[in-house]
Amino acid sequence: MGVSKITVTMLGPSHSGKTTFMYGMYATLSAGIEGYFLNAKDPDKDLDLMDNWDLLCDEGQLPPPTADVPISYEFVFKHGVRSLVDIDWMDFRGGATVERAGAPESLSDVVKLRERLKESDSIYLVLDGRYVGEWIKDGAPATVTRGPMKVSHLSNHISRTVEERINAGLPAPSLVVLITKIDVLAEITGMPKKDAIFRAMDNLQNLVPIAFSEGVTTLICPVQLGDFGIGDHRKVDPAKLDVRYMHKPIIFSLLYDINCRIARDSRRLEELRARGQATEGELEQLRAGFWNGFFKRSQIAERIDGLGGIRAAVEEVSQELETARTRVDQLWKELNTLRIVEDGKIRENGKSR
Template identity: 45%
Template sequence: MSDHRITMTMLGATGSGKTTYLHGMYATLSMGLRGYFMYATDPDTDLDLAEAWEALCADGRLPAPNNEDPIDYEFVLRHGVTSLVDFDCQDFRGGAATQRGGDGAPADIAALTERLERSDSIFLVLDGQHVGRWVADDTPAHLNPAADPMKIARFSRAISNVCDGRRQRGEPSPSIVVLVTKADLLGEISGLPTHEALEKTARNLSKLVKVIDSEGVTAMLCPVQLGSFGEASPATVDPTLVDPQNLHHPMIFALLHYLDEGIVRHGEEHVRAVGRQLDEQAQELAGLRSGGMIRNYFKRNEISRKDAEIAAGRELHGEAQARVAAARVRAEQLVEELRNMPVYRSGKLQIG
């Protein structure tokens, strides 16, 4: 287990590929990739995921859709032998985010709403074939809600509410990963070379997912695929076409944002606050010692206590500085891992 924990939640319409992505991501990282490694804290969970991946690679069987009972996952992400972060994940069915709540509604609808409020990272999962059609239509600024199979307006509004609530509480907005599954279909359906379809998607993403234009929101566009399986959504695919791409990048980005916002930025604020407190204590100590030998004799207990407070404060100050420095070094390493990925900060597109 690590000292850090990220609550991650995925939003996506039914059939968008949330469960399949989660299985592929774990399979990729559980085998290790460029020094990164992931394991499930529950051995039975590890076995279930491994068996599902074997069924895909051997027989072409895709993971079954979820029912109304969300599946809990506890993952630990490592780099080498160093545990970086614990991921608390829950896999909800697509309908949990799109159906009406209220009396008599399935319990997972309210559970997903509550979970979003405390999520450190939100993955918005979009089906690549629908994104490809949007690109083919020249990326219109507005989609007809009745004809939007991705339910983007609903999801974007829900994420925006979460970001607004956290900002009002003085908390950083969750990181947002716009996860485009079945990325091989982007070029095929749009009629453009894949890299051009991706560039067009990146340039115009705020038309599709309007929340990424919000102040204080950091997001990344990440195309992923398990293989080149075509447009159909069968229960089985050709196992020889399994070819995972980019599946680890969303987890790396979630950790990078957590380090930047939760450790470095807030840690630096804490270091400055402790430093100011030490300065005040030093002035108080100087005042106690300024009265001469006789006065100091009578105040020796108070002086000794203040000395001890300052020593303890300096130790905490050093530990906080060390945590910030370590987080900054780790963040710089993660930035390299995400080089050339489209990242949005308060609506401004950057290439990571």
């Protein structure tokens, strides 16, 4: 199975935790977890990411907000030393997701983000745990059309992207709903954190209906950087760092990409087998014919060569499918504690329910 490339784009308002998630994800996976690793292809980008992580670990300094110019990263995701997928990642400021592209004061990153969404294989929708906690405390109501999470506006971006990609004959992007800062849920809701997380996941269709739409495959993933509590943190206590689930979204994005490739290669295998059967039929007819001569022998030889090529291609694609399905089984095990929604149906432990 070859190494493919996926484009990941994050959507979320300012201060929702997009950049912090990326730093936590990179720090977790660059060190390695469960045999998986993430490396920046540019050594200087690796140093930038890890220098900022060291500031957090040593001094409690959170990563600075993304500037007006988005930052591009090229990552490679590995299992052991084997490359699984290349990742095109770009960090946009929060305002780029909610500003008007045609406004005089708009910046170029607004247009760039909208164009990038059309190329995105996976979209991460970031929900700030502070506001998710308040939503839970209010009874997890449906039809949240206003508020700091900007869910309706961001859902429109996702809906438009899904439609445009399907119309272009491309797979719909996978969707990750990230609930950040889950360490604050207990304090805000008055519930145990685990209960608050399950309350959010059980009612998320009220908050993010697009995640449960036909044609959309979604991972719901709560994450946290540490047990920092409520507050507008510029600095945190490094002793309270407690990174949770930061590596799971990338595993899901890869899982979805492989499943798309399995679907594509399965269709190709069917086509190859159909061609093989047709060629065998032509060969049988030629051999059974009454006429003879050089032209007939030439046609028979041509069909035999063609059939050999088809059989070799069938063997190659079959092996790639077997490898891909084995990888999918391994990836499912990494996600078996989380919730995946496919065409509105919840899948847990790889099965629908």
